[in-house]
Amino acid sequence: RRSSSSAASTPSCLSRRRFSSSPAPERKVAILGAAGGIGQPISLLMKLNPLVSRLALYDIAGTPGVAADVSHVNTRAEVKGYAAEEQLGQALEGSDLVIIPAGVPRKPGMTRDDLFKINAGIVKSLSEAIAKYCPNALVNMISNPVNSTVPIAAEVFKSKGVYDEKKLFGVTTLDVVRAKTFYAGKAKVNVADVNVPVVGGHSGITILPLFSQATPKTNLSDEDIKALTKRTQDGGTEVVEAKAGKGSATLSMAYAGAIFADACLKGLNGVPDVVECSFVQSTVTELPFSRPSMLIFLVTGESEHVKLGKNGVEEVLGLGPLSDYEQQGLEALKTELKSSIEKGVAFVRGN
Ligand code: NAI
Numbered sequence: 001r002r003s004s005s006s007a008a009s010t011p012s013c014l015s016r017r018r019f020s021s022s023p024a025p026e027r028k029v030a031i032l033g034a035a036g037g038i039g040q041p042i043s044l045l046m047k048l049n050p051l052v053s054r055l056a057l058y059d060i061a062g063t064p065g066v067a068a069d070v071s072h073v074n075t076r077a078e079v080k081g082y083a084a085e086e087q088l089g090q091a092l093e094g095s096d097l098v099i100i101p102a103g104v105p106r107k108p109g110m111t112r113d114d115l116f117k118i119n120a121g122i123v124k125s126l127s128e129a130i131a132k133y134c135p136n137a138l139v140n141m142i143s144n145p146v147n148s149t150v151p152i153a154a155e156v157f158k159s160k161g162v163y164d165e166k167k168l169f170g171v172t173t174l175d176v177v178r179a180k181t182f183y184a185g186k187a188k189v190n191v192a193d194v195n196v197p198v199v200g201g202h203s204g205i206t207i208l209p210l211f212s213q214a215t216p217k218t219n220l221s222d223e224d225i226k227a228l229t230k231r232t233q234d235g236g237t238e239v240v241e242a243k244a245g246k247g248s249a250t251l252s253m254a255y256a257g258a259i260f261a262d263a264c265l266k267g268l269n270g271v272p273d274v275v276e277c278s279f280v281q282s283t284v285t286e287l288p289f290s291r292p293s294m295l296i297f298l299v300t301g302e303s304e305h306v307k308l309g310k311n312g313v314e315e316v317l318g319l320g321p322l323s324d325y326e327q328q329g330l331e332a333l334k335t336e337l338k339s340s341i342e343k344g345v346a347f348v349r350g351n
Pocket of ligand 1: 032033039058059106119143171172175253
């Protein structure tokens with residue numbers, strides 16, 4: 001049975017420094033929005049990742065300070081900061097992986113969809129630059145609403161003739177990180193041994209953790225499972241409210257984003273059986289789209305993840321057996337997910 005890379009092995013960025021005789025291949029990673037709440041800690045974590053040889057930090061404000069600061073850390077990656085829009089091309093050129101945490105975060109009372117107006121435009125223009133300067137790079141989309149920003153990037157890439165569904169990922173790892181933490185706490189098992197598949201999208205009820213497939217198996221009650229499901233779905237809001245107007249998850253998000261980016265780099269480097277969850281285009285579930293080419297679904301789990309390889313997604317694995325409760329959740333999320341996807345597509349197509 002395949003296991004999740006995040007469950008089975010320590011991410012390169014968090015492992016002890018290795019002094020291997022054969023260095024990892026050269027890999028350039030660009031972070032767009034690098035001076036933000038997520039951008040700063042994820043820049044640090046990618047600087048700690050021995051798989052990264054060049055780290056390009058781009059933001060429209062505050063980049064020089066962050067780049068100078070991170071560059072002093074004595075690890076492999078050579079850091080450069082890019083501060084203005086005219087430097088975006090240089091930041092992107094030659095990138096193997098682009099991580100996008102650019103955009104505004106939620107404040108209390110806001111849904112992720114409330115961010116659409118501002119972030120849709122940011123993601124569209126950054127995607128246009130990626131299409132121009134590094135069309136072959138893997139793209140890790142963190143900016144919310146992920147359910148719409150991934151389709152936005154896909155549509156931009158299609159319009160530029162560079163779309164490859166194997167290379168575009170919505171980063172939903174934080175939902176898995178939360179589900180694992182909450183499950184371990186409730187079931188009183190070692191969190192390091194826990195794996196929980198999460199399917200759907202990345203917003204409210206579209207986040208569907210599959211606790212029936214969680215390992216190690218425990219016998220939590222139906223009420224416990226419902227409470228864990230709700231807490232995973234509301235995990236982001238828990239942080240937004242605790243921060244009381246000062247933004248959303250940044251530190252746990254940077255951790256989750258670094259795990260996912262590490263998995264992508266391992267896949268590019270030919271490490272076998274790298275399996276992670278992500279919001280990607282697939283045909284695992286037939287959503288009743290008017291445009292069947294945009295079947296996007298988050299596929300996760302011990303045997304239900306995206307298998308990453310040298311070209312990005314190597315294989316999208318199935319959802320696995322669902323409990324009745326999860327099956328209901330899956331049916332219930334389709335309407336919202338479909339409309340978020342369509343909203344993203346319409347934004348780019350101008351209809
Ligand atoms: P922040 O406001 O602290 O940082 C955003 C950064 O983006 C700022 O430094 C800003 O200057 C920069 N930026 C704005 N427009 C830009 C552009 N056109 N090009 C480059 N940089 C630009 O926000 P934070 O907390 O870092 O959140 C960033 C995004 O991540 C938000 O959309 C938030 O909703 C999302 N998020 C996603 C999660 C996920 O699980 N996928 C979890 C938490 C947040």
